[in-house]
Amino acid sequence: xxxxxxxxxxxxxxxxxxGASCGDSDRQCGxxxxxxxxxxxxxxxxxxxAAPGGAEPECWGxxxxxxxxxxxxxxxxxxxTERWLAFRQTPQGLSFVSYGRDGLAAPDYFLRYPVEDGAxxxxxxxxxxxxxxxxxxxxxxxxxxxxxxCAVTYRIYVGSGPPFxxxxxxxxxxxxxxxxxxxxxxxxxxxxxxxxxxxGGQEPPPGICEP
Numbered sequence: 001x002x003x004x005x006x007x008x009x010x011x012x013x014x015x016x017x018x019g020a021s022c023g024d025s026d027r028q029c030g031x032x033x034x035x036x037x038x039x040x041x042x043x044x045x046x047x048x049x050a051a052p053g054g055a056e057p058e059c060w061g062x063x064x065x066x067x068x069x070x071x072x073x074x075x076x077x078x079x080x081t082e083r084w085l086a087f088r089q090t091p092q093g094l095s096f097v098s099y100g101r102d103g104l105a106a107p108d109y110f111l112r113y114p115v116e117d118g119a120x121x122x123x124x125x126x127x128x129x130x131x132x133x134x135x136x137x138x139x140x141x142x143x144x145x146x147x148x149x150c151a152v153t154y155r156i157y158v159g160s161g162p163p164f165x166x167x168x169x170x171x172x173x174x175x176x177x178x179x180x181x182x183x184x185x186x187x188x189x190x191x192x193x194x195x196x197x198x199x200g201g202q203e204p205p206p207g208i209c210e211p
Contacts, residue, residue, distance in 0.1 A: 035173070
């Protein structure tokens with residue numbers, strides 16, 4: 001799923017950056033960043049497809065997400081990935097937007113963090129031309145090949161109908177699951193975290209979530 005952004009639906013391309021600014025230490029805030037990013041950091045995902053009706057998913061591939069650098073767009077610095085996604089840290093949360101040689105392009109999403117369980121809000125981009133989106137956030141336990149995590153799951157709605165995309169972040173680890181509905185075929189596509197590499201030899205937190 002995590003291939004060139006121009007060839008994919010909005011949902012497939014999103015990965016996070018530090019969710020909020022805490023000053024000199026995240027401990028001052030009492031929470032971990034959604035996805036601490038350093039050039040060279042890498043996450044590996046297992047790609048799966050499930051048919052409607054609760055059928056067992058068919059897992060068919062593996063993809064990676066890697067942080068490759070930074071770039072300034074319209075006077076603002078963004079963190080870049082090899083998947084043509086740019087991320088920007090603000091005190092209110094995480095912005096991520098597609099980019100290319102000519103600058104920023106839709107989709108442009110904003111995830112509040114920290115955020116209250118059950119929160120819902122609308123977001124209208126000031127950077128690209130796209131519809132207003134609705135975002136909801138919930139605390140959930142998410143089990144993936146890399147472990148079981150206490151995660152913040154964001155559901156992104158564009159227009160009416162089911163969520164366009166669902167993103168689960170384990171603070172301090174990063175994006176652990178992506179899910180989106182293939183409306184044309186009625187399939188559920190997903191990418192689940194298999195392993196994480198932190199540049200500089202830092203060990204990621206264990207995938208443990210208490211019952």
